[in-house]
Amino acid sequence: MADFPITRTSQPKPKPADEGLAFGKLLTDHMFLMDYTEGKGWHAPRIVPYGPISMDPATTVLHYGQAIFDGLKAFRGADGRVRLFRAQRHAERFARSAKIMCMPELPVDLIRESFDALVSVDQDWVPRAPGTSLYLRPTIIATDVMLGVHPAHSYLYFLILSPVGSYYKEGVKPVRILASDTHVRAVKGGLGEAKTAANYAASLAGQRDAEAAGYTQVLYLDGVQRKYLDEVGTMNIMLRIGDEVITPPLAGTILDGVTRNSALTLMRDWGLRVTERPITIDEVMQAGRDGRLQEMWGTGTAAVVSPVGTLGYRGEDVTINGGRTGELTQKLYDTITGIQYGRGNDPHNWTSLVPAPRG
Template identity: 55%
Template sequence: MVQSIDIQLTTKKKEKPPAKNLQFGVHFTDHMFMLDYHVDKGWHTPRIMPYQPITLDPAAKVFHYGQTIFEGLKAYKTEDGRVLLFRPDKNIERLNRSNERLSIPHLDGELVLAALQQLVAVDQDWIPSEPGTSLYIRPYVIATQPCLGVAPSTEYKFMIIMSPVGAYYAEGVKPVKIFVESEYVRAVRGGVGEAKTAGNYAAGLKAQEEAKEQGYSQVLWLDGVHLKYIEEVGSMNVFFKINGTVVTPALNGSILDGITRNSVLHLLRAWNIPVEERTISIDEIVEAAKNGQLEEAFGTGTAAVISPIGELNYHGEKLIIHEGQTGELSTKLYDTVTGIQNGVLADPFGWMVDTTAASTASK
């Protein structure tokens, strides 16, 4: 039986920002969800409460040993007023895989889904309805035991916060320029690359900073052993269309199993487009670009959905992809995924979870 979730509503609602001023992860809704863990009690006391600061002991293990994981998903409001979540089951599955890798106790998936649905229902007025906008949802776990011993924590907090976000591409989908990183590495097989943990993102900041200084939006990560095989682009999975076949790096233990990646693979196969999950070397991509067979490249992720790549810089050599323009496949994928997410297109895969009933009950 799923634990009952206590709900404490705020008495001081915030002023909502205009949709035209929405930025990613800057404004937060009126409420948050919290769940505590203690080794002697398990996960307990689920509650929705007013959004507020939290107090932690300076010795809390999250500060010293990085024992933390997070997820990211979105809620959408359709033209007919329905409230939809995009594949929350996949996020919950990955949340627990990350927990396993970081030695964090397993969370009850039914409770997490109920918390997501009820929190969205409570703050449903924060879901923007303008084209391209959504409510970003950030579930996460932190280790809170006040102890400096290097061992898994005996205490944790699981929380969910939410933020209304604007259209990622305010002026239409635009290709980005990417710097191929050949010095720094993001992760290695056997490490925590396949987990959604803070350290993976901290490891990428330096390379990203240096790439931006050279005029590039992000970096293309190569493997941490040979600096030869492609892994991810920034914090996104990456795809290449080569001579009619779409290829993407196979999940190998250092690559995140992206929900958008998984969705794109489903769509490509449903459209009978040849697709391969395999090892891809940067040399193969360079050769394909030079002989005219590299037709498109794009990243996939929750924030942008599809991010076309118009240029790669590898050791100072600039490789222009699809004349620096957004390709037909990238456009079709973006329009299809976002169309399903917003309830404009049919959902043949059963990806969307309708939370309208929960939202109506909360009024």
């Protein structure tokens, strides 16, 4: 682990109880910061007490949205040790997002080292109860102070941590999702494959309307023909029709989800027929009507897998697997969480142990 300068807080916060932890409500004692200046490159990596970041009202990120982030988790196993799940792949995706958003390259190894360093310092914040974890949020924002539309010349990288509770308080529960041909999340040639703030702003109206109609999430269709499945909420979507597991391909409009990749790898390990191909909402609805749509689920860092019990489209609902969590969906959840908490075999070496905190 790199030897970054550390300034420890003089006012540590009380650690919260594991019970009742929400998502992103509490932040730990420290954060990782690093600056970029054109001509000087990335410099001054440091760990400092968590606190506000001062910005001029003309800071470019506030006006033109040049911002990226990622999200991953650290888990405390039954053995007491803390593990990061697929940290290398998250760091690589973060670097790809930076490239798409015209940001200066941030070495993947340095991103990885920042993960280990900050989690090591705030390791006491990793909760112990089953289903809980420590969420990592690496972010880069443009910090030029001027009004003008162009890639910035200065940036700030920061990493913050938040202890989070179980996504499913009462076990894995199927949700209701609404396929929308009104709202568009992304189009090819845009920002869909980057984890950037703009993509999440673009999802707010669709999510609002889905919730108003009595659904939990919105299923986005492609932005051109409005018929091919894209993403569901902030997750990738998968479904099982007959003996085929299907997920939309990575074609420039959807995020290369780390949980998506993990699920596809595991299912192929298990010998299942897995296809990455375009699939229309009409094909899915018809499969739901005639009973061939056996399972449907979203994949993402927060929930791991989120089973879909009801799919709505143009005033019609189809119920999937009697509204119950499917066998494959449950197996994926159990297998991935088992790896994350160090309970099961990790054949692909997806987890990495966080070093013990320095003196």
